[in-house]
Amino acid sequence: xxxxxxxxxxxxxxxxxxxxxxxxxxxxxxxxxxxxxxxxxxxxxxxxxxxxxxxxxxxxxxxxxxxxxxxxxxxxxxxxxxxxxxxxxxxxxxxxxxxxxxxxxxxxxxxxxxxxxxxxxxxxxxxxxxxxxxxxxxxxxxxxxxxxxxxxxxxxxxxxxxxxxxxxxxxxxxxxxxxxxxxxxxxxxxxxxxxxxxxxxxxxxxxxxxxxxxxxxxxxxxxxxxxxxxxxxxxxxxxxxxxxxxxxxxxxxxxxxxxxxxxxxxxxxxxxxxxxxxxxxxxxxxxxxxxxxxxxxxxxxxxxxxxxxxxxxxxxxxxxxxxxxxxxxxxxxxxxxxxxxxxxxxxxxxxxxxxxxxxxxxxxxxxxxxxxxxxxxxxxxxxxxxxxxxxxxxxxxxxxxxxxxxxxxxxxxxxxxxxxxxxxxxxxxxxxxxxxxxxxxxxxxxxxxxxxxxxxxxxxxxxxxxxxxxxxxxxxxxxxxxxxxxxxxxxxxxxxxxxxxxxxxxxxx
Numbered sequence: 467x468x469x470x471x472x473x474x475x476x477x478x479x480x481x482x483x484x485x486x487x488x489x490x491x492x493x494x495x496x497x498x499x500x501x502x503x504x505x506x507x508x509x510x511x512x513x514x515x516x517x518x519x520x521x522x523x524x525x526x527x528x529x530x531x532x533x534x535x536x537x538x539x540x541x542x543x544x545x546x547x548x549x550x551x552x553x554x555x556x557x558x559x560x561x562x563x564x565x566x567x568x569x570x571x572x573x574x575x576x577x578x579x580x581x582x583x584x585x586x587x588x589x590x591x592x593x594x595x596x597x598x599x600x601x602x603x604x605x606x607x608x609x610x611x612x613x614x615x616x617x618x619x620x621x622x623x624x625x626x627x628x629x630x631x632x633x634x635x636x637x638x639x640x641x642x643x644x645x646x647x648x649x650x651x652x653x654x655x656x657x658x659x660x661x662x663x664x665x666x667x668x669x670x671x672x673x674x675x676x677x678x679x680x681x682x683x684x685x686x687x688x689x690x691x692x693x694x695x696x697x698x699x700x701x702x703x704x705x706x707x708x709x710x711x712x713x714x715x716x717x718x719x720x721x722x723x724x725x726x727x728x729x730x731x732x733x734x735x736x737x738x739x740x741x742x743x744x745x746x747x748x749x750x751x752x753x754x755x756x757x758x759x760x761x762x763x764x765x766x767x768x769x770x771x772x773x774x775x776x777x778x779x780x781x782x783x784x785x786x787x788x789x790x791x792x793x794x795x796x797x798x799x800x801x802x803x804x805x806x807x808x809x810x811x812x813x814x815x816x817x818x819x820x821x822x823x824x825x826x827x828x829x830x831x832x833x834x835x836x837x838x839x840x841x842x843x844x845x846x847x848x849x850x851x852x853x854x855x856x857x858x859x860x861x862x863x864x865x866x867x868x869x870x871x872x873x874x875x876x877x878x879x880x881x882x883x884x885x886x887x888x889x890x891x892x893x894x895x896x897x898x899x900x901x902x903x904x905x906x907x908x909x910x911x912x913x914x915x916x917x918x919x920x921x922x923x924x925x926x927x928x929x930x931x932x933x934x935x936x937x938x939x940x941x942x943x944x945x946x947x948x949x950x951x952x953x954x955x956x957x958x959x960x961x962x963x964x965x966x967x968x969x970x971x972x973x974x975x
């Protein structure tokens with residue numbers, strides 16, 4: 467295909483924000499329609515690219531390469547493989563539905579949608595970049611608008627949450643930047659010329675000590691965004707304070723940037739370093755899963771429940787990465803997609819409730835299914851996806867992760883702790899998840915009708931767009947998993963072959 471479809475996907479939001487700059491502030495409906503059209507263009511193009519991606523050929527496709535600073539080997543170079551293509555589609559779905567979830571926005575509407583479209587431009591850029599310089603540049607573009615979006619349009623200690631989020635993510639970015647600079651200098655010396663091309667950097671033979679050091683920097687840098695325990699403390703506060711669309715993007719997409727960066731700039735470039743640090747990732751991810759789920763179980767705010775639930779579910783992604791085999795990594799990427807859709811659905815529904823009830827406190831609700839049956843049905847479907855019900859996308863992803871991790875033959879702590887024990891502990895997280903999800907659904911939506919909430923109106927009109935689109939996506943890839951897994955597998959297979967070809971070394975434990 468000669469048409470630069472990936473660039474068009476990324477630039478559609480840019481065109482939207484430029485048009486919004488020209489629209490008067492008072493024309494709020496026009497601004498919202500413009501944002502919806504811009505994100506719809508990205509969504510249509512993302513679906514088109516997803517359908518046209520050749521699973522059998524695999525590898526990077528829809529390539530575009532334009533020299534930018536040739537003296538430093540910096541090129542605007544884009545392409546997607548089986549790992550990044552599903553995440554581009556995820557981003558397009560979440561931002562499109564996020565615009566409709568923000569249809570009730572009335573405060574500084576023009577600036578809100580400008581920053582929202584700027585943020586998603588950065589996210590698209592990360593997933594399509596083949597040049598490590600642009601990869602990091604877009605990573606920063608995706609992170610920085612979060613401060614303004616939460617600090618201005620957020621709620622519940624919004625200034626505190628915005629500052630905390632920004633400081634954590636900037637510290638993480640600094641670790642990643644140090645690693646990228648060291649990688650660039652090392653590779654340039656080995657190759658004899660300067661380059662930031664990720665595929666070329668992957669061909670360099672890095673010594674073991676260098677791989678261990680740089681992979682650790684990448685683990686900290688991108689692990690903050692995942693978030694990996696104990697670097698997760700910014701995340702729940704950020705979820706709670708953010709406006710609805712930003713919460714959807716935050717949990718649905720931004721957290722995936724960390725896991726994707728760990729795969730693309732970590733495992734792909736430093737397979738021996740990944741093998742060394744994988745046991746540490748495995749141990750920490752179990753803390754993510756169990757600790758995050760148990761903390762979610764005692765929360766009283768709906769957003770805090772989903773925030774800590776996200777910490778728990780991203781632990782499954784880390785377990786898949788730590789297991790370093792085809793099944794587990796297939797599951798990890800699929801879980802990134804499934805979790806993104808599920809949490810976007812949750813936050814869209816909670817935002818709908820909060821806008822009308824002006825509270826998210828679980829204890830105050832009860833029987834909302836009487837007044838808001840569509841919202842209740844959507845929340846129940848999201849809850850069933852969260853606990854891994856067969857027929858929904860999350861089940862396929864978690865099943866692959868559990869099988870892959872359970873068959874991993876590595877043992878930790880000198881052979882005392884088989885890896886499969888960690889897999890069993892992770893599976894126990896599903897039981898805890900079922901407990902808090904069913905508790906929230908029961909206390910919020912079922913039980914006797916409370917007259918104080920009789921004024922609440924059910925989701926309707928544009929409010930139903932996020933609900934319908936996100937549920938349809940969960941069902942589509944849950945009932946027809948081959949539509950996604952075959953593509954992901956085409957990207958994971960060469961990655962695992964590279965890891966298996968790397969020298970076998972003892973892990974940190």
